[in-house]
Amino acid sequence: MATDSELFAAWQAGDAEAGDELVGRHFAAVARFFRNKVATGGEDLIQHTFLGCLEARARFRQESSFRTFLFSIARNVLLAHLRTLRRAHDRQVDFGVSSLFDLDPSPSQIVAREQEQQLLLDALRRLPVDLQLALELFYWEGLPLAELAQVLEVPPGTVKSRLFRARQQLKEQLEQLARTPALLRDTLERIDALDRAAAERGA
Amino acid sequence: MDPAGPDAEREQPGDLASSPGLPQRPEEDDALEARRMLAAVRRGLFGKSVPEVHVGRFALRRQLGCGGMGVVYEAWDPELGRAVAVKVLRPRSDAARSPEHRARLELEARAMARLQHPNVLTVYEVGEADGRTFVAMELATGGTLRAWLATPRSWRAVVERFVEAGRGLAAAHTAGLVHRDFKPENVFMHGHTARVGDFGLARQDGSDEPTDPEPLQAGVDPRWTRTGTTLGTPAYMAPEQWERATVDARADQFSFCVALYEALYGARPVVAGVPDLGVVAGATAVVPAPPRWLRAALERGLQRRPEQRWPTMHALVAELERGLQRGRRRAWLAAGLTSLALAVGVVLTGRGRIDCAGEGARVEAHWNAARAAALQAGLAATGVPYAEASGRAVAAILDARAGAWRAARVEACQAWADGARSDSLYARQVACLERRLGEFGATIELLVDADEQVAAGAVEAAAGLRGLERCQDAEALLAGDATVTIDSLADVQALAGLDRARAWLRLGVPARARAGALAALSRTPARMPASAEAHTLVGRAAADLGELAEAELALAEGFRRAYATGADEVAAEAATAMLGVVGGRPGADALVLRWARHARVAVRRAGLGAAEEVAVDDATAKASLSRGDLDAAEAALRAGLGRASAGGLADDLRLAPLHALSGELHRRAGRSSQARAAWQRALDLLAPQLGETHPRVLALRERIASLAR
Numbered sequence: 001m002a003t004d005s006e007l008f009a010a011w012q013a014g015d016a017e018a019g020d021e022l023v024g025r026h027f028a029a030v031a032r033f034f035r036n037k038v039a040t041g042g043e044d045l046i047q048h049t050f051l052g053c054l055e056a057r058a059r060f061r062q063e064s065s066f067r068t069f070l071f072s073i074a075r076n077v078l079l080a081h082l083r084t085l086r087r088a089h090d091r092q093v094d095f096g097v098s099s100l101f102d103l104d105p106s107p108s109q110i111v112a113r114e115q116e117q118q119l120l121l122d123a124l125r126r127l128p129v130d131l132q133l134a135l136e137l138f139y140w141e142g143l144p145l146a147e148l149a150q151v152l153e154v155p156p157g158t159v160k161s162r163l164f165r166a167r168q169q170l171k172e173q174l175e176q177l178a179r180t181p182a183l184l185r186d187t188l189e190r191i192d193a194l195d196r197a198a199a200e201r202g203a
Numbered sequence: 204m205d206p207a208g209p210d211a212e213r214e215q216p217g218d219l220a221s222s223p224g225l226p227q228r229p230e231e232d233d234a235l236e237a238r239r240m241l242a243a244v245r246r247g248l249f250g251k252s253v254p255e256v257h258v259g260r261f262a263l264r265r266q267l268g269c270g271g272m273g274v275v276y277e278a279w280d281p282e283l284g285r286a287v288a289v290k291v292l293r294p295r296s297d298a299a300r301s302p303e304h305r306a307r308l309e310l311e312a313r314a315m316a317r318l319q320h321p322n323v324l325t326v327y328e329v330g331e332a333d334g335r336t337f338v339a340m341e342l343a344t345g346g347t348l349r350a351w352l353a354t355p356r357s358w359r360a361v362v363e364r365f366v367e368a369g370r371g372l373a374a375a376h377t378a379g380l381v382h383r384d385f386k387p388e389n390v391f392m393h394g395h396t397a398r399v400g401d402f403g404l405a406r407q408d409g410s411d412e413p414t415d416p417e418p419l420q421a422g423v424d425p426r427w428t429r430t431g432t433t434l435g436t437p438a439y440m441a442p443e444q445w446e447r448a449t450v451d452a453r454a455d456q457f458s459f460c461v462a463l464y465e466a467l468y469g470a471r472p473v474v475a476g477v478p479d480l481g482v483v484a485g486a487t488a489v490v491p492a493p494p495r496w497l498r499a500a501l502e503r504g505l506q507r508r509p510e511q512r513w514p515t516m517h518a519l520v521a522e523l524e525r526g527l528q529r530g531r532r533r534a535w536l537a538a539g540l541t542s543l544a545l546a547v548g549v550v551l552t553g554r555g556r557i558d559c560a561g562e563g564a565r566v567e568a569h570w571n572a573a574r575a576a577a578l579q580a581g582l583a584a585t586g587v588p589y590a591e592a593s594g595r596a597v598a599a600i601l602d603a604r605a606g607a608w609r610a611a612r613v614e615a616c617q618a619w620a621d622g623a624r625s626d627s628l629y630a631r632q633v634a635c636l637e638r639r640l641g642e643f644g645a646t647i648e649l650l651v652d653a654d655e656q657v658a659a660g661a662v663e664a665a666a667g668l669r670g671l672e673r674c675q676d677a678e679a680l681l682a683g684d685a686t687v688t689i690d691s692l693a694d695v696q697a698l699a700g701l702d703r704a705r706a707w708l709r710l711g712v713p714a715r716a717r718a719g720a721l722a723a724l725s726r727t728p729a730r731m732p733a734s735a736e737a738h739t740l741v742g743r744a745a746a747d748l749g750e751l752a753e754a755e756l757a758l759a760e761g762f763r764r765a766y767a768t769g770a771d772e773v774a775a776e777a778a779t780a781m782l783g784v785v786g787g788r789p790g791a792d793a794l795v796l797r798w799a800r801h802a803r804v805a806v807r808r809a810g811l812g813a814a815e816e817v818a819v820d821d822a823t824a825k826a827s828l829s830r831g832d833l834d835a836a837e838a839a840l841r842a843g844l845g846r847a848s849a850g851g852l853a854d855d856l857r858l859a860p861l862h863a864l865s866g867e868l869h870r871r872a873g874r875s876s877q878a879r880a881a882w883q884r885a886l887d888l889l890a891p892q893l894g895e896t897h898p899r900v901l902a903l904r905e906r907i908a909s910l911a912r
Contacts, residue, residue, distance in 0.1 A: 016249050023248060027241050043240045043265070044759055047247040048752065077752075084741055084757045
């Protein structure tokens with residue numbers, strides 16, 4: 001099976017089939033990336049992300065994985081989208097401060113089957129965008145710290161403290177959103193389970 | 204490359220999060236939606252050869268929303284060649300279906316397809332595909348009643364819309380259908396008329412009771428709970444729906460009254476299914492406060508026990524209509540025609556007594572002798588050598604524009620005062636003209652305060668002011684939605700910001716335009732046509748700044764919102780600008796065709812003039828030229844020039860860019876003499892107006908001279 005890098009090189013050279021295969025491989029991850037962030041029109045952002053890869057190909061370094069490169073493009077596409085969405089102020093949006101909920105309080109269309117999961121998703125949406133991204137990529141995509149640093153465009157040392165901060169704020173949000181102590185406890189347990197899983201894979 | 208490199212290691216990275224006991228990753232659990240998204244992205248990237256995802260014969264285009272019991276798509280019906288809405292019910296609810304339920308569903312579906320009423324969205328077809336039930340229905344493009352209500356309205360306008368929706372509900376009841384999920388989100392605006400949609404199939408879980416309210420009471424605050432998939436819409440549910448008792452048409456009546464009460468008084472008179480009219484007594488959401496008879500009518504519809512409500516929806520609607528009539532007579536007697544208060548900045552005191560000449564003269568507040576002198580002085584003060592010539596040309600253009608505006612305004616007013624024009628058409632006409640006047644004023648504002656950059660763009664900015672064709676096109680005005688009505692101060696302020704942004708754009712200062720449009724965006728509710736316009740202007744400005752990715756996103760958003768709110772003029776603008784953004788990409792031929800078609804359709808629907816038609820050709824030609832497709836560019840240019848002379852624009856300044864482009868085309872094709880002729884034509888149009896020393900004129904001369912070398 002061809003590697004991502006090989007497919008990507010072939011796509012750049014005009015091989016649409018290779019491009020199609022590459023898109024098929026990573027579609028689910030990119031779709032997931034935008035899922036808890038935009039209500040409709042996610043496919044446009046997904047498409048822009050893949051197109052963005054071609055446009056930014058010079059930035060693709062062979063030593064990092066294609067997926068990491070893809071997520072960093074996805075992040076740029078998301079931030080550009082949010083900039084046009086912003087309504088709060090005329091000023092620059094600070095993605096370290098503004099959350100998706102601030103920028104677009106309409107509910108995302110994810111409906112979780114379980115309350116704990118729903119609560120977790122809602123709380124994530126209320127974190128500053130870059131903290132939400134950090135946690136989601138870390139928990140759900142299993143991105144190692146070094147690659148997370150590349151996606152978020154921060155030094156590797158900063159990622160750890162950012163994850164710490166994100167976890168703190170997530171718990172604060174959960175405390176505000178959960179209506180019963182039992183739900184809060186169950187949801188916090190899930191986060192602990194995610195953290196243990198991350199520790200096991202050596203992150 | 205080493206196959207065991209970083210890519211290979213990371214082939215299946217994410218499985219850890221799906222191990223048991225861990226929270227699930229937020230995957231798309233609707234397989235159809237997942238397939239459609241993938242197909243849409245692949246088609247976007249790799250072209251038409253990738254097949255679309257179908258439900259029955261309908262090709263799914265884009266998701267419009269997800270709520271109730273399923274996902275709603277915009278889809279294409281290839282047999283009848285039209286766009287439709289297709290609602291696909293969730294598979295989970297299908298699975299629970301018993302044969303009896305299936306039979307009942309069929310019955311209901313047939314009844315729905317038979318129901319034809321001006322206040323009900325038409326259902327075309329109910330069917331099953333891949334084990335999932337779908338409903339194909341009329342595509343509502345005008346936004347929901349909820350969005351319409353986001354703008355402050357008079358109580359009368361609100362009640363009129365609800366009376367329309369009520370008629371639709373009543374017709375359904377007569378046909379034996381119960382809606383079971385009436386709420387403002389399920390009423391769609393068609394022009395200025397409300398139509399009820401999302402009928403009948405609302406309940407799919409195999410039981411007669413609507414939803415299981417249990418998840419609501421535990422754990423999560425209802426405000427944060429999706430009111431979609433499994434929960435129904437508790438906020439509007441009748442007590443008997445909560446109690447899982449048998450539900451009939453009177454439950455719809457209750458929901459209807461909750462929604463109308465909320466629209467009038469700003470809060471829902473129900474707490475968890477129990478009517479509680481005391482909560483918000485005295486508060487109102489509309490101005491002036493609704494009359495007492497209205498509250499009494501609603502209180503009856505909000506009775507806890509169905510038998511104490513109005514006997515039928517017909518009876519309630521009749522009561523509301525009676526009340527409206529009564530109120531209308533009184534209003535006429537008291538103050539003449541006040542229901543037209545939505546007309547902007549104009550206080551109407553009754554037909555016949557209105558000062559039409561005075562209305563027309565309001566243009567003088569923006570453009571008068573003092574202003575003209577200030578403009579000349581302002582341009583001269585910038586020190587550009589072409590200030591005098593440019594100043595003369597700008598003044599001449601603004602004189603003509605002011606005259607045209609005055610004439611149109613007086614004509615509209617006179618026709619209305621004579622009783623030859625309806626209130627609603629006149630209100631839209633006034634709003635359209637006011638919008639043009641706002642743009643006119645904003646441009647003059649900036650011109651008077653010119654710097655060198657503004658001076659350079661002055662003539663073209665004046666010439667580029669939008670014409671009045673649309674404001675005089677009754678059909679286009681009545682077909683559009685709220686685009687033309689401005690009924691709150693916030694709107695007026697947001698629109699003033701947009702007018703200024705547009706003026707900056709025409710003056711060739713995109714950075715200021717972008718900042719202004721973003722600021723206006725922050726003041727505009729997302730569902731309003733003005734937000735479509737703001738996105739579009741952000742996109743145009745970004746395009747002028749060379750930020751193509753941002754431009755594309757913003758324009759797509761602008762186009763989508765314009766489409767959703769029926770703002771045809773904005774849709775035309777966004778689609779035309781999009782041509783310039785995506786058209787240069789290699790292989791964009793199909794994309795260019797598509798956007799050109801969108802633009803063309805929207806221009807016509809909006810009733811715009813020849814200048815906007817030609818702009819589409821110009822953008823198409825530019826896109827084709829930048830892809831190196833000289834033949835396509837030439838065809839588009841020829842079409843544009845033809846349209847321009849048919850539209851009386853042959854000698855218009857706005858044609859200069861077209862001729863210049865034509866020159867460039869001929870040069871690239873190696874036809875020097877034709878290139879020279881085209882550039883000369885552009886020069887003939889520009890030089891007398893801009894002045895011989897204007898940079899544009901100098902650049903053209905330089906181009907012509909370069910041909911000789």
